[in-house]
Amino acid sequence: MALLECRQLTKYYSTSLALDRVDLTIEPGRIVGLLGPNGSGKTTLIKIANGLLVPSSGTLTIAGLTPGPETKRLVSYLPERTYLSTWMNVVQLLDFFCDFYPDFDRDAAERMLTALEISPRLRIKQMSKGTREKVQLILVMSRKAKLYLLDEPIGGVDPATRDYIIRTIISNYNEEASVVISTHLIADVENVLDDVIFINRGRVVLQSSVDQIREEKNCSVDELFREVFRYAE
């Protein structure tokens, strides 16, 4: 069964159309790039998948289920902005994730944090932006989830941190799980993607495997993206 499926998914905000009859399917075992310019609907889609927004019409299902408490057990979500309380330190964060998620692998998280030499007593508010992003990613990737939804995991961090984040994603998702990475920084993620979904103004304009793009068009996803979105302007 598909891990994530959208059928004619549509979302209106008061005056604007954020998602326009989106159809898409994500199978298990894939790393998928959800790629589009700012304001194209990426975050709206991910928020619906996490039950933070409800569709105006159409459906989105996770392993056949409507987003809700059941699906939150299956989905590990990295939001674009942090939802963690900034007074919490690393140990408190680990306790917090252990309490919430039975699939949280505390040992794995501690190993990664130790490797980065992040002190257990360090509070979120004392961390640099890069460290904060790394810590949040470690927490999210240490769950043995079925689906990882990562909203802009590499936005606004330096290239070394970006590399670290990408490697952490590759090394930690399990094989039957899928990872959705939403970003507009395509060159940085394209080598790790199986498939890409191009989204623009709420519409899916392309869904393809990365190998297929390179074989058929003889160009990188980044180049294709620039081409597609130049014409879309």
Add this chain to the structure above:
Amino acid sequence: MDWQFRSDQPIYTQLVQQLTRAILSGELSAGSRLPAVRELAAQAGVNPNTMQRAMAELEQGGLIYSQRTAGRFVTEDEAVIGESRRRLARREAASFLDAMAALGYDRTQILQLLQEEKEAE
């Protein structure tokens, strides 16, 4: 290993090429054990499925073999390595000849140039 990827070719074909070169140059020595797919993928910064595909292709060509529980190893079969080396050398020679032809050199001039280079060494 130092991984470099071009944008106009599928990643897995580039992985096959780079791993082949590493084996032929001895950077990955004959008989040595390869890291797990996931680990290699993380080193190269590529998708594990893509690395898996490259491994399958190298296995088919005989440059590496897998033992069910122990992992993957570089072949120790000199014949397979020699054959692969010849094939790569041919391809390098062909692309060199193409590049020289594009500069307007004919075969005689190319041979002469090679001779001069050799003497200059």
